[in-house]
Structure formats: C-alpha cells, structure tokens
Amino acid sequence: MSASVDVAKHVLVIGQGGREHALVRALRQSATVQAVHALPGSDGIALDAKCHNIDWKNFDAVLGVIRESSIDLVVIGPEIPLEAGLSDFLRANNVQVVAPSREAARLESSKIFSKEFMVEAGVPTARHFVVSTVAETLKAAKNFAPPFVLKADGLAAGKGVFICKSEADLEKAARDLFESKILGSAGSSALLEEFSPGYEISYLVLTNGSDSRPLILAQDHKRLLDNDEGPNTGGMGVVAPIEIDAALRARIDSDVVERSVRHLQKRGFMFRGVLFIGLMITPEGPSVLEYNTRFGDPETQVILPLLDGDWAVVFSELAAGRLIDLKWKPLSAACVVLAAKGYPDTPVKGAAMTLPGEASASRYLLHAGSARSATGHRSTDWQTNGGRVLNAVGIGASLREAIDAAYEIANEVKSDALVLRSDIGRRQLEG
Numbered sequence: 001m002s003a004s005v006d007v008a009k010h011v012l013v014i015g016q017g018g019r020e021h022a023l024v025r026a027l028r029q030s031a032t033v034q035a036v037h038a039l040p041g042s043d044g045i046a047l048d049a050k051c052h053n054i055d056w057k058n059f060d061a062v063l064g065v066i067r068e069s070s071i072d073l074v075v076i077g078p079e080i081p082l083e084a085g086l087s088d089f090l091r092a093n094n095v096q097v098v099a100p101s102r103e104a105a106r107l108e109s110s111k112i113f114s115k116e117f118m119v120e121a122g123v124p125t126a127r128h129f130v131v132s133t134v135a136e137t138l139k140a141a142k143n144f145a146p147p148f149v150l151k152a153d154g155l156a157a158g159k160g161v162f163i164c165k166s167e168a169d170l171e172k173a174a175r176d177l178f179e180s181k182i183l184g185s186a187g188s189s190a191l192l193e194e195f196s197p198g199y200e201i202s203y204l205v206l207t208n209g210s211d212s213r214p215l216i217l218a219q220d221h222k223r224l225l226d227n228d229e230g231p232n233t234g235g236m237g238v239v240a241p242i243e244i245d246a247a248l249r250a251r252i253d254s255d256v257v258e259r260s261v262r263h264l265q266k267r268g269f270m271f272r273g274v275l276f277i278g279l280m281i282t283p284e285g286p287s288v289l290e291y292n293t294r295f296g297d298p299e300t301q302v303i304l305p306l307l308d309g310d311w312a313v314v315f316s317e318l319a320a321g322r323l324i325d326l327k328w329k330p331l332s333a334a335c336v337v338l339a340a341k342g343y344p345d346t347p348v349k350g351a352a353m354t355l356p357g358e359a360s361a362s363r364y365l366l367h368a369g370s371a372r373s374a375t376g377h378r379s380t381d382w383q384t385n386g387g388r389v390l391n392a393v394g395i396g397a398s399l400r401e402a403i404d405a406a407y408e409i410a411n412e413v414k415s416d417a418l419v420l421r422s423d424i425g426r427r428q429l430e431g
C-alpha cells in the first residue's frame with residue numbers, strides 16, 4: 001500500500017455560493033484543518049471562513065493569497081474558473097488542487113464535446129444532431145417527435161437548455177440562440193437531442209482520472225414550483241441518500257460510471273475532482289443528460305454532511321491522485337432552497353430578511369446569495385443578494401426527519417421576498 005499524504009492544514013475554497021459554504025463547513029469539521037479560507041466568499045461564508053475579497057480571474061492574486069496564507073489545499077467550487085484554466089495554473093505552481101484540468105472540464109463547458117465523449121465511451125445518452133442554424137435545427141427535428149430538446153453548446157448558468165413542445169417553439173428557441181444570440185458565443189452552436197422521459201438522479205463520483213468512488217445518490221428538484229412546474233432553475237432543493245433498485249444501480253455503475261471513467265483514462269485527462277453525472281432514468285434504463293465536472297449545487301449541501309469521515313483527508317488524497325473508500329453515516333439529509341422573488345430571471349436584491357439566531361448540527365442555514373443588511377445592525381439582519389439566497393439544511397435518522405428539520409429552519413427565516421418549494425423530497429417519501 002502506498003503511503004498516505006499529509007492532510008491539509010490551511011485550505012482555500014474558491015467560490016461564493018451555498019455549495020462553497022457547505023464545503024467550508026465540512027472542512028471546518030476536519031480534525032486536522034487549522035484554517036479555512038474562501039475566495040471571494042461572502043458575508044455569510046465569513047461566519048465560518050476567512051474571506052479574501054479578490055477576483056479569482058486574477059490568477060496571480062489568487063496565488064498571492066495561497067502563498068501568504070500557507071494554503072496547502074485548494075477546492076474549486078464553480079465551473080467558470082475551471083473553464084478559465086485556474087486549476088491548471090495552480091497545479092503548474094505546485095498547488096494541491098481538487099478539480100479537473102481545463103481540458104477535462106470541457107465535459108461540462110461544451111455540450112458538443114461532452115456528447116461526443118459519451119458516444120465514444122459507449123454510455124447511454126439521447127440521440128443527437130449538432131446544429132448551428134435555424135434551418136439545420138428544423139431539418140434535424142424531422143428525425144424526432146416533440147418535445148424537442150435544444151442545448152446551447154457553451155456554459156449558460158442553467159439557461160442553455162430549451163424543452164420545446166412544438167416545432168414553432170423550437171424555431172423560436174433556435175432563432176433566439178443563432179440569430180438574436182441571447183447567450184452570445186455560448187449559443188453559436190447547439191445540440192438537438194431526443195427527449196428522454198423519466199425521473200432524474202444526480203450521481204456524483206470522486207475520480208482521479210482512472211478510477212472512481214461513488215458519493216451517495218441525491219435527487220435535485222430543478223423546477224421553480226411545486227409538482228415540478230414553472231421554469232428550470234439551478235436547483236430548488238435536494239435530498240440524499242436516494243434508494244434505487246439494486247439492478248438499476250448495477251447497470252448505472254457498469255454502463256455509465258465505469259465506461260465514463262475508463263474513457264477519461266483513455267483520453268489521458270488530468271482529473272482529480274468530482275464527475276457529476278446527471279442521469280435520466282427512463283423506462284429503457286439510465287440515460288446521461290449531462291456531465292458536470294464539479295460538485296453540484298445544492299447536491300453538495302446534502303452529500304457532504306453524511307460522510308462518516310474527514311473531508312480534508314479525502315480531498316488531500318484526491319489532490320494527490322489517490323482515492324480512499326468512503327463510509328457514510330446511516331442518516332438522511334434534505335436541503336430546501338430559499339430563492340429571491342423573481343428568480344430565476346430577475347431576483348430581487350437588497351430585500352430584508354431576519355434570520356433565526358439559533359442553529360444546531362441537525363438543522364442549519366447555509367448562505368448562497370445573501371449579504372449583511374445595509375440598514376439593520378443586529379446579527380440576524382440580512383438582505384437578499386442573489387437568486388438562490390439561503391439553503392435550509394436538515395439532517396435526520398430518516399428522510400422524513402431530515403425534511404421536517406430543513407423546513408423548520410426554513411420557516412424561521414422572516415422575509416416577504418423569498419420563495420421556496422413545499423414539496424422537496426415528497427417523491428422519495430412516497431416511493
């Protein structure tokens with residue numbers, strides 16, 4: 001057996017949302033970590049970490065913080081720094097990083113690249129055509145029945161997928177992308193793919209580019225409103241672990257996870273991080289909707305607290321290219337997202353909220369898009385400062401307990417500027 005690495009003592013989390021607050025919180029609970037830093041972090045994250053108000057796009061300034069604060073491990077939360085090459089820059093400067101290379105991150109940052117990878121790897125995924133004009137889109141659509149799925153190639157913060165009920169809707173979406181250029185260069189080419197009916201699961205694995213370890217399965221709720229109605233969002237709430245049939249699990253492991261990781265290795269990608277596989281479970285079996293090359297938001301908020309172990313140890317090993325076996329607590333977790341009114345299009349900023357003063361290990365708030373109040377002076381005075389504002393997290397012996405705990409703390413937040421779904425986890429409870 002190879003010797004294990006030194007566990008990090010000074011860790012830096014890049015990002016500023018609820019996922020990053022969850023990472024900070026998990027790392028603070030490590031037995032070896034002495035200091036947790038965030039860049040840029042937020043007012044809420046500053047409750048748990050030392051925040052550096054620096055733009056990550058300034059790579060040299062990031063490296064400056066790393067050197068000054070003796071950072072020995074960096075965890076990158078969001079996808080945009082990966083696409084910009086931050087992980088490669090840090091590795092080239094001998095910094096230990098949990099993240100894929102920019103090249104590997106194309107599995108998320110280009111839907112066309114990603115689809116080609118899936119096809120080469122032989123993983124099940126919806127049939128597709130690459131299109132870049134309205135005429136090509138309408139011609140390709142002749143191969144499919146509605147609804148049509150049109151996906152902008154580039155990163156679009158969750159706004160790049162159009163599910164179109166009719167040819168007329170599809171034509172409008174294609175015009176928006178290719179002629180009005182509503183997503184700029186991210187929408188200059190796109191995938192038209194076959195619609196897959198079913199239910200969705202988020203399957204995240206840690207990978208070192210040649211092998212993987214599964215994280216517990218989670219189920220996100222992507223639509224804004226109860227009963228999966230309303231517009232698509234970044235995610236309105238999540239529960240874990242999800243129980244699925246053993247035969248289905250075995251099929252996902254062999255046909256999706258193993259094939260994906262084997263192909264990562266074949267392509268020789270530098271990947272020491274999280275491969276997040278968005279799956280549709282269709283009547284015919286699992287179908288990959290997308291890869292993300294980072295932790296999910298809000299999946300991370302329910303996965304991290306259930307590890308029976310120390311995330312600093314897991315991440316330190318991973319950054320060195322090694323995977324350790326993960327054990328999980330026999331508990332469940334739920335996260336209810338409190339979003340600002342107007343989300344996802346025009347969330348209200350600067351609206352007042354009063355937060356509960358008390359939290360506990362089994363019911364607490366994470367900060368996503370919040371800021372300290374500009375007018376109130378109590379420690380409980382905050383304001384909205386983004387789309388997804390707060391994450392109410394509950395942990396319990398059963399999923400029911402976890403969900404109840406999450407809603408209890410969510411309901412203690414006083415504000416008339418927030419919206420939340422009331423049915424997070426209901427599908428799981430009802431089996």
Ligand code: AMP
Nearest residue numbers: 126149161193194195196222278289290
């Ligand atoms: P993606 O970013 O590719 O995961 O797509 C965003 C959301 O659109 C997914 O979470 C699904 O709800 C939906 N979606 C994407 N692709 C398909 C498809 N081929 N069939 C049905 N729904 C899809």
Ligand code: GLY
Nearest residue numbers: 234235296297298
């Ligand atoms: N919750 C979905 C995502 O992080 O992309």
